[in-house]
Amino acid sequence: MTSRPAHRPGRPLGRFSAAAPPHARRSTDEWLVALGADARFVADVLGDLAEGYVARAATGGRFAASCWYGGEVVRSTPHIVGHTLANVARRGTPGQRVRLAGLIATLALVASALVAAVLTRDGPPARFAVNAGHGGGADVGVVVNHRTPVRIALQVLDSAGHQLDATGVRYAWMSGMRIPVSARGEVTCTRRGDAVVRAMLGALAMELAVHCEPLRKLLGDGAKYVLLGDTTQLLHVEGTALDGRPAERLASRVRVLDRSIATLAGARIMPRRAGRTVMVVEAGNERMTVPLMVVERTRSLAALAPDGHPLALLVRLAMGEVVRLPVAVGHLWIEYVAESSTASAVYFDTDGAPCWAEPMAVPGARARLECNARASGATVALVATEGAAAGLLVLRSAP
């Protein structure tokens, strides 16, 4: 004898009727139960929703029934969530707790992303700002050091400071020195002088000063030697204008090629580790490289190891004073770099090692010495010949 298996509550009884609600799928029950909802509670709520849908579809049509169904789902969701949380807290399995925590974390992530998207969305244009490479800011206007046409390229910001697309900004010459200004902001400076240019984007408008100072040449200090830990050293850059006079305004960009050796804070050199790199200075059409050597401080010229980092000794000598220092074995370069504030001169004297000296041409310049000490005991003497001497004695292995 065969008997029909008893139907278990919560299992579907074949297909739904034609008026069955569109959203009432069995997977909804299983999904909620898997998250930790009480199976009987879920079946009661979804059963009532299905029954209500069928009754309303019969009297008011499927559209009205679907609207009611959706509204009831929304109204019941907080209760289902609350009931599920309480059920998991009281009777949940570890798996249910993990799944629910995962769902809550996902929802929190989505909510955070939505909030972040709302907070970071761009607003309407609120103000113009001058690009960093064009000078000091809106109060001083734009400095143009180019000899060739160059775009002003103002930034457009919203009220929150977000940068917006600036391709729609239009420019026109207003007053001052006559310079060609294209609608897209290309200006051409052929001589020194100031002009006023108007920038417009919709209702937003600003008048800014354009300081023309086309450059012929960039000038610098030459190679910079900076002691590790010394943050007082500044990079000095000057320019010569087309008319031959020193440039009064420079809109320069400076970068250090190897930022692991040093960085720049404005014009201040911030050494990070011993080594050699190059600072690249650009202004207008001109480009200049400044070698930068960050050196470790030492107390002895004998401390240099083969292929080691450059070392530096601080030197303070009264006029006529002599200091004699033992040098390490090997092929060395020794260089005296006078402090920029002093106009001292030094003279090298050597003993026990073949050395080739390159004397100072003028006080305050550099004096170089190349030595090849084959045995220990060699010394180098340094004599202040014109007034007191103050500077760095830089020691490095010859390449």
Added chain:
Amino acid sequence: MTSPSIGSLELTILLAVARLGDEAYGVAIRRDLAERTAREHSIGAVYTTLQRLEDKGLLRSRSSEPLPVRGGRSRRCFALTGAGARALQEARAQAASVWAGVPPLGPKRA
């Protein structure tokens, strides 16, 4: 023995279950509440309260056979327990006591 304290919606639902007798299940209870209070309570709110009353021992429930109209799910029919009946009696007595001595309410005559 004192009955567990019950709130306003709990009392209303207990009364609906008492009125509906064997027909006291979710849809019928919600319909009864809507007719008597002129408020549409959500299905979730009604079942949360029914569950709470069952946990307090004031209601008991049984499942019907699965029904196609419910997508193959059973109806859960509720009935008052002895404690539930006592709670209703106490609520009625308390209401009568609270209302005792209150004169007929209405606009005052000059």
